[in-house]
Structures are given as C-alpha cells and as structure tokens.
Amino acid sequence: MRIGSPREIKNNEFRVGLTPESAHELTVNGHDVVIETGAGVGIGASDEEYRRAGATIAAKAEDIFAECDMIVKVKEPQASERAMLREGQILYTYLHLAPDAEQTADLVKSGVTAIAYETVTGPGGGLPLLKPMSQVAGRMSIQAGATALEKAHGGRGVLLGGVPGVMPGKVAVIGGGVVGFNAAQMAVGLGAQVTILDRNPEVLETVGTHFENRAATRFSNKVNLHDSICEADLVIGAVLIPGAAAPKLVTREMLKDMKPGAVLVDVAIDQGGCFETSYPTTHDDPTFVVDGVVHYCVANMPGAVARTSTYALNNVTLPHALRIAELGWKEAMRRDPHLAAGLNVHAGRVTYAAVAEELGYDL
Ligand code: NAD
Structure with a gap:
C-alpha cells in the first residue's frame, strides 16, 4: 500500500x-x-x-x-x-x-x-489511541503548575519539592483517571505532598494501592474538595464524565478560600473545564489570574511537547x-x-x- x-x-x-x-x-x-x-x-x-x-x-x-x-x-x-x-x-x-x-x-x-x-477501542476497554495524550497532559500539568507557582508567573513562590528543612508544596489532583494518575506520578516524583480525589471507589482503590503512602486518596464530595483546594498550592483538574461537559467543581466563590498565588491547572478545559473561572488559553499566553489564583487552561497541552x-x-x-x-x-x-x-x-x-x-x- x-x-x-x-x-x-x-x-x-x-x-x-x-x-x-x-x-x-x-x-x-x-x-x-x-x-x-x-x-x-x-x-x-x-x-x-x-x-x-x-x-x-x-x-x-x-x-x-x-x-x-x-x-x-x-x-x-x-x-x-x-x-x-x-x-x-x-x-x-x-x-x-x-x-x-x-x-x-x-x-x-x-x-x-x-x-x-x-x-x-481497546481489548481492556477505554480509548487506547487517546490515552497517550492524556498521559502527556497529566505529566505536563505538574511541570506547567510548578512554573506557574514561581513569583514571575504570578504564583505564590513555592518549590513543589521543598528543600531540606522546608516543607514541600501541596498538590490536589481532582480525578484519578489517566490524566490524574500521571499528574500524581510526577508530583510524587518531585517530592510534593499529593492528594488524589475521585468519586469512583475502584479508581480510589487502584490509585491508593499504587501510591501507597506516597499519596493520599480522598473521596470527591463537596466538603473534601473544598478542604483539599484550600490547603493546596497546586490543584490539577483532571475529571471526565464521558460524553458530557466537565462539571464545574471549583466555583468562583471558592477561590477566595484558596491561598493567594495558588495555581489551578484545568486539564479538562477541552471539555469546558472543571473550574467555573476557566477559559481556554494557548501556549503563547497560557495563564491568567482571577481573585489572586493563577489559572493555566491550555486546551492542547500535548502540542507543546510535539516530539514526545x-x-x-x-x-x-x-x-x-x-x-x-x-x-x-x-x-x-x-x-x-x-x-x-x-x-x-x-x-x-x-x-x-x-x-x-x-x-x-x-x-
Ligand atoms: P479518565 O476517564 O481516565 O479519568 C477521569 C476521572 O475523573 C475518572 O476517574 C472519574 O471517576 C473522575 N471523576 C468524574 N467526576 C469526578 C468528580 N466529580 N470528582 C472527582 N473525580 C471525578 O479521563 P482522562 O483521560 O484522565 O481525561 C481527563 C480530562 O483531561 C478529560 O476532559 C480529557 O479530555 C482532558 N484532556 C485534556 C488535554 C489537554 O490538552 N488539555 C489532553 C488530554 C486529555
């Protein structure tokens, strides 16, 4: 052929x-x-x-x-x-x-x-030709979030891994699917304190078994979600409801309870975003600030690492x-x-x- x-x-x-x-x-x-x-x-x-x-x-x-x-x-x-x-x-x-x-x-x-x-489709279910792009976006989300946390980018000046004698940064990953799992892997690798939230008990079990004591898992209800984002330096939005727009899990009202200079990375922006204040951005100008919280909402994250x-x-x-x-x-x-x-x-x-x-x- x-x-x-x-x-x-x-x-x-x-x-x-x-x-x-x-x-x-x-x-x-x-x-x-x-x-x-x-x-x-x-x-x-x-x-x-x-x-x-x-x-x-x-x-x-x-x-x-x-x-x-x-x-x-x-x-x-x-x-x-x-x-x-x-x-x-x-x-x-x-x-x-x-x-x-x-x-x-x-x-x-x-x-x-x-x-x-x-x-x-794939023999084990799922969409195997989409999966690698979710892996890339998940891994990139921590890189993007770490950069946005720097002062020059509007962030609160936190190094995710900390240094000896200084506490590491806190990362909340909302959604423990492909994006969330890969984000958690990178954040754990950097030495951050990581919490993964999901609504699916099987996902919580898989992720919990994989990370053991290197990351915490938490059921994603309104109270736990609110607590987790208030504590976090970096929040990764990685939810998906197949065939539907992403649910707005973090409202504008909730931003005022977050740490000033905290960062939201909305990977789910290609499905409308899971933060109320998100709108799609580009690699040329990836972030914007709402109520003191930095947002990164690039809809085609894998494009930045075209070779990988x-x-x-x-x-x-x-x-x-x-x-x-x-x-x-x-x-x-x-x-x-x-x-x-x-x-x-x-x-x-x-x-x-x-x-x-x-x-x-x-x-
Ligand atoms: P996935 O199906 O593997 O995982 C989604 C997870 O979200 C599931 O585990 C599900 O249980 C969980 N979830 C659903 N509702 C939730 C809630 N209320 N609270 C907590 N968790 C909840 O999907 P994925 O492949 O990880 O993709 C996640 C999102 O990232 C999708 O919207 C996808 O389109 C997007 N994505 C964006 C880019 C980009 O460049 N911006 C690239 C790839 C994927």
Whole structure:
C-alpha cells in the first residue's frame, strides 16, 4: 500500500502522522511511504532521516493526497486538505466529528474512508489511541503548575519539592483517571505532598494501592474538595464524565478560600473545564489570574511537547496502520472489532452512531 503523511497545517500543530521509525516499519513490510518535505521539522526529524527510513519525500501535500491509498495524520483535515480527499482513499487521524458539522459534510461528500483515532477501542476497554495524550497532559500539568507557582508567573513562590528543612508544596489532583494518575506520578516524583480525589471507589482503590503512602486518596464530595483546594498550592483538574461537559467543581466563590498565588491547572478545559473561572488559553499566553489564583487552561497541552507526543501517538497508531496496509481496511476491521469502532465515515455515509445521531445523518 502507498501511505503518506503531509505536514500538519493546523495552527500551532508541530506533531506529524508518522515518525521516521514508523515509516521504516512500513517500508520494511513492503509498503511505500511518502512524507511531505518538512513534515517532521516540528519533532526534529529531517527529510534525510525519512529518506534513510526508506520513505520518499514529496514537494507538496497535493502529491501525497493524489498518490496515496492511506493518509496518516494527527489533526482533523483542514478545509484545503478535505478538498483533496477522494473516494477509495483511507484517512487515519484524529477527527472529533460530533461537534464539527462542516468537516463531517466534507468527508461524506469526498467518499473517503475515515478512521478516527479517538473512537478506536481497546481489548481492556477505554480509548487506547487517546490515552497517550492524556498521559502527556497529566505529566505536563505538574511541570506547567510548578512554573506557574514561581513569583514571575504570578504564583505564590513555592518549590513543589521543598528543600531540606522546608516543607514541600501541596498538590490536589481532582480525578484519578489517566490524566490524574500521571499528574500524581510526577508530583510524587518531585517530592510534593499529593492528594488524589475521585468519586469512583475502584479508581480510589487502584490509585491508593499504587501510591501507597506516597499519596493520599480522598473521596470527591463537596466538603473534601473544598478542604483539599484550600490547603493546596497546586490543584490539577483532571475529571471526565464521558460524553458530557466537565462539571464545574471549583466555583468562583471558592477561590477566595484558596491561598493567594495558588495555581489551578484545568486539564479538562477541552471539555469546558472543571473550574467555573476557566477559559481556554494557548501556549503563547497560557495563564491568567482571577481573585489572586493563577489559572493555566491550555486546551492542547500535548502540542507543546510535539516530539514526545508524536512518538507516544505512533506507538499506538502504527500497529493498526500496519494491519490496514497489509490486509486492507475491511479485512483488518473484520478481524479486529476494536479497529472497526474507529470507522466514522465511509463511501458517502456516516458510519459512527454517536456522530450520525448528533449531526442528523442516517446510519
Ligand atoms: P479518565 O476517564 O481516565 O479519568 C477521569 C476521572 O475523573 C475518572 O476517574 C472519574 O471517576 C473522575 N471523576 C468524574 N467526576 C469526578 C468528580 N466529580 N470528582 C472527582 N473525580 C471525578 O479521563 P482522562 O483521560 O484522565 O481525561 C481527563 C480530562 O483531561 C478529560 O476532559 C480529557 O479530555 C482532558 N484532556 C485534556 C488535554 C489537554 O490538552 N488539555 C489532553 C488530554 C486529555
């Protein structure tokens, strides 16, 4: 199969669909790989590295969309890219179609077979092609929070790990799922005093067993939540209610009870945020202050660590790409219902129930 990755053109997107190592895996398995010139620059991968991996370099995206049987990307295709998609071609990328009627209409019109990373399921449940980005965001949230705690960024001037003779900082992590678990790991590693709050007893048990006495667990009710954020130097918002907007767990009223210069990192901002005062920010200007409390609310945190994020994403996307390339998408999906869950659009029809329902298409 001929497989191509164009340079990502969405604003501030530095990731790329295929790393040189993934290109190599595909070429040694007998497939042709075409990469747009400069596509790997954002992760520090040169055209030369892709050439050494057996790929050919295309001068422009048009060549890739015209020649390739499968397009492997990161972000949803932008309007100019959608105009180049065609019937019989496979598009394998993040799509997030439900809130995006325009993109969905274009994909339907193009006749493309669109497989969305975010709806591919895993044998153990969950969404394995989304998980690495939650791991990245969770780990980054502590880095971002630690920086925001510095005086120059409006924070209260606390070093999370403390130093000998000075108490470490306190971190409250709301939600002990993938983001929260990874945030807690980083905070514990730095030597902070960490409390993880969740409503799910199984999550509390898993997290409690893992961290033992290195982090405390606390049931997430209003009283415990209020106590925890009042004590904390850094609060990480890492909740998710699948298919719903994030609940506003910290209200504006509660900010006045927090320590001045404390930091809120709202990782759940991509689902509307779990703090009432949050609004989405960008990596260029990530923080703002409300009532003396610093807010960090970047909606695409993994974009800042494009290299790590691209490699983490490729680890989970490549095995499916290899099977699709080897067997064709139909046979690959027949053999693997988890991959089949990724099919969102095919031959002019929406094939994913939640998207069809949301946007009014017949399945
Ligand atoms: P997850 O499903 O693994 O974990 C969410 C956890 O929240 C669950 O354990 C759940 O029990 C818990 N929860 C639900 N309601 C709660 C409440 N009231 N109090 C305490 N805990 C509660 O989800 P995840 O992968 O960890 O993702 C968390 C959020 O981070 C999602 O909104 C996701 O979209 C977002 N995210 C953002 C970025 C970014 O760049 N900003 C990147 C990745 C993920």
